[in-house]
Amino acid sequence: MEFKHVSILLAESVDFLITDKNGIYVDCTMGGAGHSSGFAAQLEPGGLLLGIDQDDDAIAAASERLLHRFVCRTAVAKANFKDFAQVLDGMGIDKIDGIFFDLGVSSYQLDCAxxxxxxxxxxxxxxxxxxxxxxxxxxxxxxxxxxxxxxxxxxxxxxxxxxxxxxxxxxxxxxxxxxxxxxxxxxxxxxxxxxxxxxxxxxxxxxxxxxxxxxxNELGILADTMEQAVDRLKSGGRIGVITFHSLEDRIIKQTFARLAKGCICPPQLPVCVCGKKPLLKKTGSIVPAAAEVEDNPRSRSARLRYAIKL
The missing domain is CATH 1.10.150.170 (Putative methyltransferase TM0872, insert domain)
Known part of the structure; x- marks a missing residue:
C-alpha cells in the first residue's frame, strides 16, 4: 500500500515556520514528508531540513520524497518525536530556527488495515x-x-x-x-x-x-517535549504544533501559555521570587479554511498552535 497522506494546514504551517531560508528546521512527525517537503522547498543551499519519524513505512516513503530532491540539505532519522533532542545532539546541532509537530495518526495509518x-x-x-x-x-x-x-x-x-x-x-x-x-x-x-x-x-x-x-503514550510525552523544543530554538525561532482533539490541544495551549508567562509564583506574593522569565511571545492558533475542510473532512478538527521564542 502506497504511503498517502494529505498534509493539513500546509501553506499556513510553511508560511509561519520558515523565517531564515538558510536556517535549520526540524519536522518531528515527518510521516510521508508532506509538511517536510513544503518546508524544504523554501530553503536555500545553506539550509537544513531534518525529518524525524518512528514509523518504518513513513521513513521509507519520506526518504524517497525528501532526500536529494531539494537545493537545501535534507536528513531523515528514525526516532520517537520525544527523542528529537538526542537526534540533534548526534548530528552536532545545538540551536535550530524552527520545529514542527503534526500530532495524531496519519491517513496512511488509518487506511492501512x-x-x-x-x-x-x-x-x-x-x-x-x-x-x-x-x-x-x-x-x-x-x-x-x-x-x-x-x-x-x-x-x-x-x-x-x-x-x-x-x-x-x-x-x-x-x-x-x-x-x-x-x-x-x-x-x-x-x-x-x-x-x-x-x-x-x-x-x-x-x-x-x-x-x-x-x-x-501520546499525551504523556507532550508537555516535556514542548519544553525541550522551545529550549532548542534560537531567539526568534518558531514552533508549530497541529492538534486534532481537545486533550492534546489543551496540553499544547497550557504549555505555551505557561512558557509565555514565565513567573510561577503564587498570585498573593507582592514580587516574583521564582526568577522564571517568559520564553515565548506571540502564541496563537489557526484552523483550516472551509475549502480545506470540504476537500479533506479529516481536517475538520485540526488546529495549528504556534509560538515564537523570545
Missing amino acids: ERGFSYMHDGPLDMRMNREAKLDAAYVVNNYKEEELAEIIHKYGEERWSKRIAQFIAAARKEKPLTTTFELVEVIKKAIPKGARLDGPHPAKRTFQAIRIEVN
Whole structure:
C-alpha cells in the first residue's frame, strides 16, 4: 500500500515556520514528508531540513520524497518525536530556527488495515506507531483490568459509556481474546445503547482513540517535549504544533501559555521570587479554511498552535 497522506494546514504551517531560508528546521512527525517537503522547498543551499519519524513505512516513503530532491540539505532519522533532542545532539546541532509537530495518526495509518488503527477496516488489534514497540492494542484490550480500561476510555476518549464498554470488553474476552478491530467494534456497539448510537460520530471512535493514545503514550510525552523544543530554538525561532482533539490541544495551549508567562509564583506574593522569565511571545492558533475542510473532512478538527521564542 502506497504511503498517502494529505498534509493539513500546509501553506499556513510553511508560511509561519520558515523565517531564515538558510536556517535549520526540524519536522518531528515527518510521516510521508508532506509538511517536510513544503518546508524544504523554501530553503536555500545553506539550509537544513531534518525529518524525524518512528514509523518504518513513513521513513521509507519520506526518504524517497525528501532526500536529494531539494537545493537545501535534507536528513531523515528514525526516532520517537520525544527523542528529537538526542537526534540533534548526534548530528552536532545545538540551536535550530524552527520545529514542527503534526500530532495524531496519519491517513496512511488509518487506511492501512493491517496497522489496526481504524474501526472502519478489519485488521489485527495493533495501533503501534512504532512497530518495534512491545505494547499493542491487543494487550491493552485483553490484559488491562476492567477498571483500568474504563479509566483510559473515559480519560483519553472522553467517552460517557466508558464503564459499560469496559464491562462488555471484560465479558467478551472471557469467552476468547479479542484479536481484530471488527471484533472490538462489535463489542463496543453492543455496549452502547441503541439510542445513543444514532447521533454523533461512529460509536467506536472515542474508544479507539483512547486505546491508541494509551498504546503510544501520546499525551504523556507532550508537555516535556514542548519544553525541550522551545529550549532548542534560537531567539526568534518558531514552533508549530497541529492538534486534532481537545486533550492534546489543551496540553499544547497550557504549555505555551505557561512558557509565555514565565513567573510561577503564587498570585498573593507582592514580587516574583521564582526568577522564571517568559520564553515565548506571540502564541496563537489557526484552523483550516472551509475549502480545506470540504476537500479533506479529516481536517475538520485540526488546529495549528504556534509560538515564537523570545
